[in-house]
Amino acid sequence: MNNPVRVRFAPSPTGPLHIGGVRTALYNYLFAKKSGGSLILRIEDTDQTRFVPGAGEYITEALQWCGIAFDEGVENGGPYGPYRQSERKDLYKPYAEQLIRQGHAYVAFDTAEELEALRKAEANFQVDASTRMRMKNSLTLGAAGTEALLAAGTPYVIRILIPAGEQIVMQDLIRGEVSVQTDILDDKVLFKSDGMPTYHLANVVDDHLMHISHVIRGEEWLPSAPLHVLLYRYLGWEDSMPRFAHLPLLLRPDGNGKLSKRDGDRLGFPVFPLKWKDPHTGETSSGYREAGFLPQAFVNFLALLGWNPGTEQELFSMEDLVNAFTLDRVQKAGARFDYEKAKWFNQQYLKDLPPAVLAGSLAAQTGSGRLPSNEVFLEKACDLVRERITFLTDLPEATAYFFEDPASYDSDMLKKRWKDETPGLIAGFSALLEEADFTDPEILEGIFKQYVETNRINSGAVLAPLRMLLTGRAGGPGVFQIMSLIGKETTLRRLNPAHYLPIIPDPLVGNITDRPPS
Numbered sequence: 008m009n010n011p012v013r014v015r016f017a018p019s020p021t022g023p024l025h026i027g028g029v030r031t032a033l034y035n036y037l038f039a040k041k042s043g044g045s046l047i048l049r050i051e052d053t054d055q056t057r058f059v060p061g062a063g064e065y066i067t068e069a070l071q072w073c074g075i076a077f078d079e080g081v082e083n084g085g086p087y088g089p090y091r092q093s094e095r096k097d098l099y100k101p102y103a104e105q106l107i108r109q110g111h112a113y114v115a116f117d118t119a120e121e122l123e124a125l126r127k128a129e130a131n132f133q134v135d136a137s138t139r140m141r142m143k144n145s146l147t148l149g150a151a152g153t154e155a156l157l158a159a160g161t162p163y164v165i166r167i168l169i170p171a172g173e174q175i176v177m178q179d180l181i182r183g184e185v186s187v188q189t190d191i192l193d194d195k196v197l198f199k200s201d202g203m204p205t206y207h208l209a210n211v212v213d214d215h216l217m218h219i220s221h222v223i224r225g226e227e228w229l230p231s232a233p234l235h236v237l238l239y240r241y242l243g244w245e246d247s248m249p250r251f252a253h254l255p256l257l258l259r260p261d262g263n264g265k266l267s268k269r270d271g272d273r274l275g276f277p278v279f280p281l282k283w284k285d286p287h288t289g290e291t292s293s294g295y296r297e298a299g300f301l302p303q304a305f306v307n308f309l310a311l312l313g314w315n316p317g318t319e320q321e322l323f324s325m326e327d328l329v330n331a332f333t334l335d336r337v338q339k340a341g342a343r344f345d346y347e348k349a350k351w352f353n354q355q356y357l358k359d360l361p362p363a364v365l366a367g368s369l370a371a372q373t374g375s376g377r378l379p380s381n382e383v384f385l386e387k388a389c390d391l392v393r394e395r396i397t398f399l400t401d402l403p404e405a406t407a408y409f410f411e412d413p414a415s416y417d418s419d420m421l422k423k424r425w426k427d428e429t430p431g432l433i434a435g436f437s438a439l440l441e442e443a444d445f446t447d448p449e450i451l452e453g454i455f456k457q458y459v460e461t462n463r464i465n466s467g468a469v470l471a472p473l474r475m476l477l478t479g480r481a482g483g484p485g486v487f488q489i490m491s492l493i494g495k496e497t498t499l500r501r502l503n504p505a506h507y508l509p510i511i512p513d514p515l516v517g518n519i520t521d522r523p524p525s
């Protein structure tokens with residue numbers, strides 16, 4: 008009875024893949040890898056009214072970006088293909104017909120308008136044991152009446168006949184025992200008038216034919232699970248029915264409700280892995296990739312939204328996740344989304360990136376010709392700022408002063424630290440740099456220390472303005488490291504009053520009486 012693990016990710020191409028969907032794919036991937044099983048990508052596109060062009064491609068690209076690879080599926084094929092349900096169209100109907108023959112399903116002729124009128128007229132109307140016998144279907148029309156309508160080409164659907172008064176008990180690997188009274192279920196449509204199966208029928212048939220061992224999917228599908236159990240039972244597949252695991256919802260940061268696709272950018276952060284442009288409305292939604300997230304940080308962050316390793320460890324490579332992941336550590340309660348935490352993860356991964364990757368990203372963002380071609384220089388500049396940035400997209404701004412003289416100075420810094428004596432102090436230090444060796448920041452620091460000690464100067468009184476003149480900013484990497492990298496010529500130019508005085512706003516310059524000795 009030790010069947011191989013075969014799991015599937017089965018998105019519908021109805022729009023961009025929400026991060027909750029990415030997490031579902033990720034957990035399936037981790038579970039498959041951990042157990043030496045296979046992961047299948049199946050596209051569930053039987054609802055043609057909801058099909059959105061480009062959504063299928065988006066799903067594949069997003070999962071590729073995350074490093075979630077499939078063993079079988081729409082891209083790479085496999086023994087149980089095709090893996091796109093619209094291409095399997097013809098194989099579903101015989102199962103619906105089998106259910107009719109066995110008395111577990113029936114043909115229904117009620118039109119959409121008739122059903123709509125009933126829904127309006129009766130509160131909580133649904134097609135079930137209490138209503139089906141007063142509707143237009145094969146149960147009320149009899150064989151001859153049904154045949155006549157079918158022969159006349161009357162549109163019809165096939166509905167499951169939900170039994171009355173039964174209790175359906177199922178085991179969920181995350182939720183434990185789930186038990187549902189059939190009396191609350193409705194006679195769901197299994198096969199539609201357009202000749203396509205619905206999600207419920209296609210999903211169960213395909214999971215069976217593709218030998219799926221575990222169905223790991225979002226909690227929003229839990230209410231459908233009893234119906235699926237009935238289908239497995241009626242189709243005679245209960246013995247090989249997959250095991251179910253329904254994953255907790257992703258909640259908005261305030262814990263108030265599900266983080267939905269519609270939340271888009273309204274909450275101030277992306278809810279999609281990649282940027283998406285709606286082909287109908289032209290509306291664009293931001294993505295984690297374009298926001299500057301590294302896929303490994305995004306994956307690490309998502310993995311911990313609903314699962315924890317039971318230890319304090321937070322940083323996990325994909326390989327670590329595979330080793331640590333178990334379904335029994337997936338929580339039942341909804342997982343609150345925390346964008347600040349997502350950024351923290353990105354920072355952690357930026358710290359580990361090779362300098363060449365940072366430099367490559369900087370060059371790609373800045374465009375050719377606007378940066379020096381000296382790669383070592385670029386790498387060093389990126390290396391110096393990496394601890395202080397959250398995103399790769401912060402690089403151009405964070406490194407700007409390595410490539411261009413600052414055009415303005417931090418105004419708070421100016422107000423606080425620029426004193427009448429500052430130009431003199433800067434000039435004194437600057438003079439000592441004329442003959443200095445700039446290759447080693449420690450040598451420069453040594454010169455500085457000696458300067459402030461011999462002249463009994465408070466080091467902050469020189470260091471803060473020095474930083475400001477060199478970078479324009481109040482904070483950043485070590486001043487001597489910056490000096491060493493930009494070199495003597497640039498340093499001395501930026502420290503020269505002829506260069507910096509025109510940049511300092513008039514009221515401040517006006518205060519300076521004590522001009523530096525030139």
Ligand code: GLU
Pocket residue numbers: 016017018019051206210222223224225228
């Ligand atoms: N096509 C369904 C979806 O879009 C799949 C649900 C399932 O995994 O059973 O989420």
